[in-house]
Amino acid sequence: MTSSPPIALVFGASGQIGMPLLQRLRVAGWQVLALSRQRQAQTEDVRWLRGSFDQMPALPAQVAAVFGCGPLDHFAQWYADARLCSPRVIAFGSTSVHVKQASVDAAERDVAQRLRQAELQLFASAAARGEAVTVLRPTLVYGAARDATLTRIASLARRHGRFVLPATAVGRRQPVHVDDLAAAALAAAAARASHGHGYDLPGGETLAYCEMVQRVLGCLSPPPRLHRLPLPVFRALRVLARMRGIAGDLSDAAIARMGEDLVFDAEPARRDFGYSPRPFVPQAAMFTAR
Ligand SMILES: NC(=O)c1ccc[n+]([C@@H]2O[C@H](COP(=O)([O-])OP(=O)(O)OC[C@H]3O[C@@H](n4cnc5c(N)ncnc54)[C@H](OP(=O)(O)O)[C@@H]3O)[C@@H](O)[C@H]2O)c1
Structure with a gap:
């Protein structure tokens, strides 16, 4: 008897991290349900659902994993009330939670505060539901020609x-490639040691x-x-x-x-799920919108 593939529900799947994650999930044999506010072309391996956190379409009662690759605060709010069960939840936040908390700019402090609250809400919701959340915080993201820096x-x-x-x-930076983040999400989903933890995810080179x-x-x-x-x-x-x-x-x-060092430690992610980001070797295609 063959068992059916595990189902992954992906939010923010059309984003610069979401797209390589879909690709990796497909290759790893997952069945993928992806949510988008836009109409997306259906494929054999990915079933797109149209909707938003405010207008959620019908979802299965249970999936094997949920990945949040869109705004963390919306995702945390949805998860707090969601009926769906998922033993694993992997959500992307940002190292802005550290960097912007003491900014001179009130709007930036607000971003850090919202990220912090969203992380706390996620961990509290997961604990109440007996599920395991992991938060991944990338540094400066590049690779898909869609980043704002x-x-x-x-x-x-x-x-x-x-x-x-x-x-x-x-100031020193650690740019991180979108595909290394997608790999990290998949590796974290499979790593028991990452349950209930948040990880900073810098790139593989500091410059x-x-x-x-x-x-x-x-x-x-x-x-x-x-x-x-x-x-x-x-x-x-x-x-x-x-x-x-x-x-x-x-x-x-x-x-x-630009004059400050924004440097984060990859060691906890390496130790717990083998995180191994590439050095920064840019190519024109990484910055050329298709
Ligand atoms: N970009 C960076 O440099 C960076 C750095 C650190 C951390 N991060 C974090 O990493 C995650 C993914 O980053 P990303 O740049 O790939 O994300 P993104 O492109 O900003 O968003 C990913 C997708 O989420 C959906 N989305 C965006 N805003 C939404 C909203 N208000 N309500 C519902 N859906 C919304 C959109 O999909 P649809 O239009 O298809 O619905 C979008 O394609 C985010 O949590 C981000 O904060 C990014």
């Missing part, structure tokens, strides 16, 4: 043939902000030039750029952060 930098640099950074942009940007520009063709300007000059340029509708959301907090 490196792809945006590449796009601006392509358009202008150059890119500018303040000379203070030397200065300016070096990270230089590598991105270096993989473009032709490679735009990077100019590093004294901070007051950079700030003055930002004023001019804003008058032309560029860099409107480049806040003082974001500029200050």
Whole structure:
């Protein structure tokens, strides 16, 4: 007798982490149910359900695992009241929960607070239901040409043939590839040691902000030039750029952060589910929207 494949329910499946996760689930033999607010093309291995956290379509009473790859606060709120049973729940949060908690920007502190509350709510709901939640917190995500940092930098640099950074942009970063995050979600789902824990998921290499940007520009063709300007000059340029509708959301907090080390420890994730992210080797396709 053959047993039917395990069912995974995936939220945020159309996102930059969700898409490679779908691919990995299919290869691993899962039957996938994926939720989207948009109409999506059905495939043999993935059944798309149309809906949102506010308007949830009919779901099975039981699945083997739920993956949350969309906004953590909406997911945590849904899970608190959900009727569906799932022994494993894997949800993506963000290292912004650490980074933005003491920001000078009130909106950023609010983001950190919402992420923190969502994590606490998830763990409390899971404990009450006798289920096991794992929260995964990526650092700066890249790889699918859909991220708001490196792809945006590449796009601006392509358009202008150059890119500018303040000379203070030397804080260390650990960009993480979307497919390493998808692999981590699947590995965590299978790892008992990850039950009830949250993990920071940095990329496999730590490098200065300016070096990270230089590598991105270096993989473009032709490679735009990077100019590093004294901070007051950079700030003055930002004023001019804003008058032309560029860099409107480049806040003082974001500029200050370029000089800060945002470095996280991959060891707990490596120990508990073999997390092994790749070094940062950018290629143009990673920053080119298809
Ligand atoms: N991007 C980063 O640099 C980064 C860094 C750290 C952590 N993360 C976290 O990693 C997770 C996945 O990131 P991502 O960039 O892949 O996510 P994303 O693209 O922002 O969102 C993933 C999907 O979630 C759905 N979604 C978005 N907003 C929604 C809403 N208000 N209600 C219901 N569904 C919504 C959308 O799917 P449909 O339109 O198909 O419904 C979207 O394609 C998120 O939890 C994010 O916070 C991201």
